[in-house]
Amino acid sequence: MSKTPELERGLVVASHGRHVVVETPEGRQLICHPRGKKSQAVVGDRVLWLASTDEGSIEKVEPRRNLFYRQDEIRTKSFAANLDQVLILIAAEPEFSESQLARALIAAEAERIRPLIVLNKSDLPELFARAWARLEPYRRMGYTVLPLSLKAQGAGSDDTLAALQQELDGRATLVLGPSGAGKSTLINRLVPGAQAPTGEISTALNSGKHTTTSTRWYWVDAAHRTALLDSPGFQEFGLQHIGAAQLAGLMPDLREHAGECRFYNCSHLHEPGCGVIAAVDEKAGGTGISPSRYRIYSELHAELSQAPRY
Structure with missing residues (x-):
């Protein structure tokens, strides 16, 4: 009698079309395919998978703590599952949309995920002061709002990054925000070797160029306690899953x-x-x-x- 193959546990760390990349507890990564026509697994899911030659198949997605997603009239876009917090990264330049910020916060509240607002480009004093003042209502509501300077060098810049790292420590954090705010730059600063692509701001459109096309999970530390998830830039954030x-x-x-x-x-x-x-x-x-x-x-x-x- 042939032995029934054993299911193995893993973490989905990337998604590409109909297949996902699963990381084993030992740190090995392999491509897995879903059972059926549509993949139900998203980045951050804990899954049970079955080995097949050098790849595998997803047999079961384990119950999620949460799922952060947006929904418009056409489709649902899932960012990630099992998050500890969502870092909404905005910048003094390009000018951020308060409506988009509010939508992301509402989506996080709906899933009971802690939101963290970070305002980048404190090295642009006048623009930063104006943007910081716009965030006063959010500080008053009790949201954690942090300043950041990813471009500037020196003690002040290092201090803002250190304060942010304290908020990230021991958590799985989705980095969300409009293109051009510095998401990929932040990933590159905190995860050596990630080499997430970065893009220059389009001055004519006052918005960034899209550089990330799907969510990706990165471990920040060797002990795998802290994770950052880079996410695609977006122009719209639909909330049609909310009444x-x-x-x-x-x-x-x-x-x-x-x-x-x-x-x-x-x-x-x-x-x-x-x-x-x-x-x-x-x-x-x-x-x-x-x-x-x-x-x-x-x-x-x-x-x-x-x-x-x-």
Whole structure:
């Protein structure tokens, strides 16, 4: 009687089309193919695989703690699974989109993944000061917001990187953000030998050139305690997997005041006695909900109200 082949455990560290790269506990990497027509495994998944010559097949994806993804009308894009945190890297230049930042934060909140906001290019004082001021509402909400300078050399730059490394230590962190913010540069600084491709900013478009096409897992340390995941740049971040009624509960500044509404099913758009509307603070540097945040909520609510439910 032939012996039944044993399933082996592994970690998905890269994905390319219909196949993935699986890393064994000993550190060996090999290509594995999914059973069936569509791969269900994403980077960060723990899987059981079966050896076949020099490759393997994915037999089972083990239960996930979380899955960070975006969804628009056309498709769902999964970034990674089993994350400890999402690092949203933005920059003083090119100017970041607050709407895109808010969308990424909402997606992280929906999966109960800790978000970390990092503002790069503190070596550009005027632009950085303006961008840092725009992030005041997020610091007030309790999000960790860190300055960073990947380009400058010297003690100040080293200090900002050291502060970030403390937040990364012992965690699996997806590095997310618009092209041109410095994602690949950060990976290259923290993971010697990663050689993630980098791109110059397109001044004409005030946005970066796409350099990463799929998520990739990198170990930062030899003990495999700390991991960074490089992710593709994106122009849009769809949230159509989230219902309009869920939205306020995933935005900490609105959530704080939603319990003060007169009606339990308040949309926070037009109802009398709405605690959220009453908390919108038009004053610069005010302590309530910033007008820009409320505008983002209103726009997202309209978008998600029209979205087909899946």
